[in-house]
Amino acid sequence: xxxxxxxxxxxxxxxxxxxxxxxxxxxxxxxxxxxxxxxxxxxxxxxxxxxxxxxxxxxxxxxxxxxxxxxxxxxxxxxxxxxxxxxxxxxxxxxxxxxxxxxxxxxxxxxxx
Amino acid sequence: xxxxxxxxxxxxxxxxxxxxxxxxxxxxxxxxxxxxxxxxxxxxxxxxxxxxxxxxxxxxxxxxxxxxxxxxxxxxxxxxxxxxxxxxxxxxxxxxxxxxxxxxxxxxxxxxxx
Numbered sequence: 001x002x003x004x005x006x007x008x009x010x011x012x013x014x015x016x017x018x019x020x021x022x023x024x025x026x027x028x029x030x031x032x033x034x035x036x037x038x039x040x041x042x043x044x045x046x047x048x049x050x051x052x053x054x055x056x057x058x059x060x061x062x063x064x065x066x067x068x069x070x071x072x073x074x075x076x077x078x079x080x081x082x083x084x085x086x087x088x089x090x091x092x093x094x095x096x097x098x099x100x101x102x103x104x105x106x107x108x109x110x111x112x113x
Numbered sequence: 114x115x116x117x118x119x120x121x122x123x124x125x126x127x128x129x130x131x132x133x134x135x136x137x138x139x140x141x142x143x144x145x146x147x148x149x150x151x152x153x154x155x156x157x158x159x160x161x162x163x164x165x166x167x168x169x170x171x172x173x174x175x176x177x178x179x180x181x182x183x184x185x186x187x188x189x190x191x192x193x194x195x196x197x198x199x200x201x202x203x204x205x206x207x208x209x210x211x212x213x214x215x216x217x218x219x220x221x222x223x224x225x226x227x
């Protein structure tokens with residue numbers, strides 16, 4: 001029972017490089033989310049998806065793009081990484097939005113130098 | 114505006130002592146309330162949730178929380194803390210309105226003294 005799986009676990013990028021974070025869930029959840037976690041700021045929503053083929057902006061979407069081509073996968077892309085994007089990124093999924101608990105992956109620690 | 118406040122950034126307790134972590138929320142309707150725990154290097158794990166009914170809810174690992182509508186609070190408690198409870202704890206509100214369906218507090222880091 002894997003739940004939510006994120007890859008990679010760690011990544012170091014140079015400013016201007018691009019990368020994609022992969023999130024996969026095996027719970028058949030409709031809703032998926034990408035959060036970033038920074039010290040003292042809690043969790044901030046980057047983008048979310050309400051179903052296959054849909055995406056929407058969250059609280060801090062600038063500099064990120066997402067895609068949900070398959071229901072079980074939610075990809076987060078950084079086209080041109082900046083040091084301000086150094087953070088821990090979490091993917092989550094839920095059966096319903098707002099009323100069901102979130103299921104989180106173990107996170108990706110990204111450092112941009 | 115909807116918000117969640119965890120007033121204590123850090124809390125230190127001795128092993129075996131009782132614990133209470135505070136959470137206050139601001140939300141117009143009846144909220145869906147959650148407590149999560151995050152161990153170092155891990156994702157957030159659900160401890161317990163409140164939707165309706167009995168205002169005292171039981172969770173995993175011996176935790177409980179009490180919903181108090183009059184105080185807009187949802188405090189987390191544990192009668193006797195174990196060293197393995199050292200972690201960061203997040204309170205969250207789930208909403209059925211607005212753009213962002215989950216609002217998180219900034220967390221309380223718990224340190225347990227042996």
